[in-house]
Amino acid sequence: MAREWTGIQQFPLATQTKLLELLGTLKEKARDSLTILVMGKGGVGKSSTVNSILGERVAAVSAFQSDVPRPVMVSRERSGFTLNIIDTPGIVEGGYVNDQALQLIKRFLLNKTIDVLLYVDRLDSYRVDNLDRQIVNAITESFGKEIWRKGVVVLTHAQLTPPDCLSYDDFVARRSEAVLKVVDSGARLKKHGIQDHVIPVVLVENSNRCKQNDNGEKILPNGTVWIPNIVEIITNVATNESKSIFVDQKLIDGPNANERGKAFIPLILAFQYFFVIKQLQKWIKDDIAKAPKSSWE
Ligand code: GDP
Numbered sequence: 001m002a003r004e005w006t007g008i009q010q011f012p013l014a015t016q017t018k019l020l021e022l023l024g025t026l027k028e029k030a031r032d033s034l035t036i037l038v039m040g041k042g043g044v045g046k047s048s049t050v051n052s053i054l055g056e057r058v059a060a061v062s063a064f065q066s067d068v069p070r071p072v073m074v075s076r077e078r079s080g081f082t083l084n085i086i087d088t089p090g091i092v093e094g095g096y097v098n099d100q101a102l103q104l105i106k107r108f109l110l111n112k113t114i115d116v117l118l119y120v121d122r123l124d125s126y127r128v129d130n131l132d133r134q135i136v137n138a139i140t141e142s143f144g145k146e147i148w149r150k151g152v153v154v155l156t157h158a159q160l161t162p163p164d165c166l167s168y169d170d171f172v173a174r175r176s177e178a179v180l181k182v183v184d185s186g187a188r189l190k191k192h193g194i195q196d197h198v199i200p201v202v203l204v205e206n207s208n209r210c211k212q213n214d215n216g217e218k219i220l221p222n223g224t225v226w227i228p229n230i231v232e233i234i235t236n237v238a239t240n241e242s243k244s245i246f247v248d249q250k251l252i253d254g255p256n257a258n259e260r261g262k263a264f265i266p267l268i269l270a271f272q273y274f275f276v277i278k279q280l281q282k283w284i285k286d287d288i289a290k291a292p293k294s295s296w297e
């Protein structure tokens, strides 16, 4: 059962008004609940972001070993609207995607509908690597590439001073581009070489030291009031033309190559019998017939 969303009262009035407005928009579109799945590497700020959005300390945050090994769903209700956020552990261990952790997440999501996927990484990282590719691929393989049509790239630690006299906007643009490149290629959203869906990127600063505007709302170096902003983007993605992802057993089992191949086994056997074995037998017979008889014969 969902608890009353009391955390919303923690926000400055301006933020509360905006958030309620967005919930109103969702209700207008006949939505009375929203389920957000949060995924990404360990320590990038997934749990902190969940807490920031809800205005409550619900997900365990820590600088070291920050992940509980299993997913957690937090549900909050506000005037007939239910917000579910599923925080997940990082799925990477020792440089590889941990299949067991991934399996645990998939099982947790069974019979749930994902309206929005928040793919979290840090803004203040300077490279994307093979690990990022592996995670994006693991998400794609787990839930299908369509999940990215419900995807939002979230970049945390957004209160930063860019190096090398880059402007903040340039830095954000470059980092966004780098992360999106990985996501796009893993998500395989390109059709005939053209991108047919653009995944939004949002910035987040979870630190208490985040700057505030005159209304007491947390703002980023570019002036964005980030909490209403991320909720707005989430609302847009939830109500975009693509369908939410329902996680059923079939999706969890995945398009297993063994299963798919099974239908062809009798066909392959028949082929082997008629074309390979028969042919071989014929060659052997011919060979025997052609072979010069030995003297004792
Ligand atoms: P998770 O493993 O992805 O769930 O990451 P956590 O939310 O547990 O955060 C890991 C560490 O990063 C904690 O020490 C957080 O306080 C810190 N952290 C998370 N988000 C931010 C952020 O936006 N800015 C700053 N400065 N620190 C953050």
Ligand code: MG
Pocket (backbone or CB within 6 Å): 046, 047, 048, 060, 061, 066, 067, 068, 087, 088, 089
């Ligand atoms: Mg966490």
